[in-house]
Amino acid sequence: MLQVTSAIKPKRRPAGRPTESEAAALRSxxxxxxxxxxxxxxxxxxSIEGIARxxxxxxxxxxxxxxxxxxxxxxxxxxxxxxxxxxxxxxxxPDGDVAQTLHAVLRRMHKTMTTPRALAVxxxxxxxxxxFPELAAAARADTQEYxxxxxxxxxxxxxEGVLSLDDPEDAAEMxxxxxxxxxxxxxxxxxxxxxxxEFISRRLSVLLRGWGYQPLAARGFSTGET
Numbered sequence: 001m002l003q004v005t006s007a008i009k010p011k012r013r014p015a016g017r018p019t020e021s022e023a024a025a026l027r028s029x030x031x032x033x034x035x036x037x038x039x040x041x042x043x044x045x046x047s048i049e050g051i052a053r054x055x056x057x058x059x060x061x062x063x064x065x066x067x068x069x070x071x072x073x074x075x076x077x078x079x080x081x082x083x084x085x086x087x088x089x090x091x092x093x094p095d096g097d098v099a100q101t102l103h104a105v106l107r108r109m110h111k112t113m114t115t116p117r118a119l120a121v122x123x124x125x126x127x128x129x130x131x132f133p134e135l136a137a138a139a140r141a142d143t144q145e146y147x148x149x150x151x152x153x154x155x156x157x158x159x160e161g162v163l164s165l166d167d168p169e170d171a172a173e174m175x176x177x178x179x180x181x182x183x184x185x186x187x188x189x190x191x192x193x194x195x196x197x198e199f200i201s202r203r204l205s206v207l208l209r210g211w212g213y214q215p216l217a218a219r220g221f222s223t224g225e226t
Contacts, residue, residue: 044131150172
């Protein structure tokens with residue numbers, strides 16, 4: 001005798017509040033559309049209406065998440081920098097040789113921060129700094145947060161007597177600025193390969209000498225390598 005069983009229908013998620021992944025995807029889509037609008041039009045000319053159309057949402061959705069145009073601008077710029085900046089730290093080896101560790105981080109900083117997209121974001125935030133000082137202050141705070149792992153590393157080296165420096169945060173900014181070459185690479189092609197290594201080595205060696213750094217061998221230690 002055949003036994004008839006009813007098919008079990010999959011449960012549907014109730015309409016309403018999006019899932020965490022859906023909310024994250026929505027936010028990412030809005031921020032991507034916003035960054036593109038700000039880069040193309042500038043902060044003043046960019047419109048929430050245009051951003052909403054590009055992201056496929058209504059204006060209310062944007063205002064619920066970011067409250068103001070300024071909030072959306074900051075979130076889009078911070079998101080862009082964080083995407084780039086995360087790539088700087090995957091080469092960070094704080095237990096390795098000091099000079100090699102710093103060289104690797106600065107080299108990666110240069111490569112990630114001198115892409116056309118990254119330079120466009122830097123140029124935009126710089127151009128808006130005078131008109132929107134509160135946004136410049138926010139960018140400054142975000143930069144300090146980005147450099148925190150480097151500042152903490154330098155503080156540790158100072159406390160251990162490896163480096164002689166007064167302000168680890170200031171030293172981290174000096175290293176970062178030297179790696180990026182100031183505004184030089186907003187006008188010149190970025191360096192790659194051997195030219196980049198030589199560029200980083202020259203600048204890093206000057207700073208390390210100024211901070212009284214001596215390699216392990218010069219301090220009477222053996223690296224254990226031949």
